[in-house]
Amino acid sequence: MRATPYLLSILGAALMLLPVSPALAGERTITDSMNREVSIPSEVNRVICSGPGCLRLLTYLEAQHMAVAVDDIEARRRSFDARPYAMANPQFKTLPVFGQFRGHDNPELILTLEPQPQVILKTFPTRGHDPVELQQKTGIPVVTLDYGTLGSQRQALYQSLRTMGEVVGRQDRAEAVITFMESQIEDLKQRTADIPEQDRPAAYIGGVAMSGPHGFQSTEPGYPPFTFAGVRNLAHREGLTGKALTHANVAKEMIVQWNPEYLFLDLSTLQMGDKAGGLHELRTDPAYRTMAAVRDGKVYGLLPYNWYSQNFGSILADAFYIGKLVHPDRFEDVNPAAKADEIYTFLLGKPLFEEMNGMFGNFAFIQVPVN
Numbered sequence: 001m002r003a004t005p006y007l008l009s010i011l012g013a014a015l016m017l018l019p020v021s022p023a024l025a026g027e028r029t030i031t032d033s034m035n036r037e038v039s040i041p042s043e044v045n046r047v048i049c050s051g052p053g054c055l056r057l058l059t060y061l062e063a064q065h066m067a068v069a070v071d072d073i074e075a076r077r078r079s080f081d082a083r084p085y086a087m088a089n090p091q092f093k094t095l096p097v098f099g100q101f102r103g104h105d106n107p108e109l110i111l112t113l114e115p116q117p118q119v120i121l122k123t124f125p126t127r128g129h130d131p132v133e134l135q136q137k138t139g140i141p142v143v144t145l146d147y148g149t150l151g152s153q154r155q156a157l158y159q160s161l162r163t164m165g166e167v168v169g170r171q172d173r174a175e176a177v178i179t180f181m182e183s184q185i186e187d188l189k190q191r192t193a194d195i196p197e198q199d200r201p202a203a204y205i206g207g208v209a210m211s212g213p214h215g216f217q218s219t220e221p222g223y224p225p226f227t228f229a230g231v232r233n234l235a236h237r238e239g240l241t242g243k244a245l246t247h248a249n250v251a252k253e254m255i256v257q258w259n260p261e262y263l264f265l266d267l268s269t270l271q272m273g274d275k276a277g278g279l280h281e282l283r284t285d286p287a288y289r290t291m292a293a294v295r296d297g298k299v300y301g302l303l304p305y306n307w308y309s310q311n312f313g314s315i316l317a318d319a320f321y322i323g324k325l326v327h328p329d330r331f332e333d334v335n336p337a338a339k340a341d342e343i344y345t346f347l348l349g350k351p352l353f354e355e356m357n358g359m360f361g362n363f364a365f366i367q368v369p370v371n
Helices: 005-017 054-060 090-094 107-112 131-138 154-168 171-192 224-228 252-258 267-272 277-284 312-326 336-348 353-359
Strands: 027-031 037-041 047-050 097-100 119-123 142-145 202-206 262-266 299-302
Touching (some): 037 142, 054 336, 097 107, 107 131, 119 131, 119 154, 131 142, 224 312, 262 277, 262 312, 312 336
Antiparallel strands (some): 027 037
């Protein structure tokens, strides 16, 4: 039977009602950190990054130009700001704002963005705006990511780099970043691998930031640079897991009792001003003044690393400096400042040590004046 125009129109209408497969619709499926299968466009070139560290990972993948908006931490101007990814990308300050930092997204603002993001990438999905609700309110697919660490949660970090790489078409770069991080960690560990645990120098790091600056009692029991550089962390205890490894406040009396051979100061504590913070305490507190490391000036400044979640490049740079300091014969070939710039250049495209150091009184990778 010959098809009439009327019959063709009926057939066309019927075809429009048939379900369309993702492949035909130009979509693909991503499995995110919450084990959700999320349908996203087959090609993605516009995103927003929600949550601590998310934009940092996008920058590691050399895809920061895909961000069409930022959260409000990027628009702030501060005298202290130890986020190397942001320092390398001043254009972030000029982008539209889609919500508050730490994942407190504003669906209404997101819907006003022009152009619209094709995907929302979200770290720390249990904080801030619920990712499922955010997807429902905006109609934009939300892919969640487990930010991970360079310590016990390193594989979670690597999986997030791979997932993000798959979303934005940077799979090769994701693998290159993972290989780079692993090679740096392996280099560090091999230099001190034959030193028995009991023969490794003991140290304590104070002033570690956690959702803002803290004094000298603030530390990290699982501090990766100590582990990588062959140093015993006096704040670490057997059996610690999860959050107990990432932050602790140690009693001042315990720090004094330990009387560490080396004291390190996370320079983020300088945010607290001249009359507070870890440096002020070491200079003025009678209890701290009794420690041999303070009397002998063996207090050393480290780059802040826990700033809008962990800055992995700064962690690696700090580890090489610590290794050079406590095992000079095993790190003879390392210039810590140059090594920091090598790391920042690979991850972020720019050497940033001098700028970072200048922001914190030029106290990084030197003996901090405490006397």
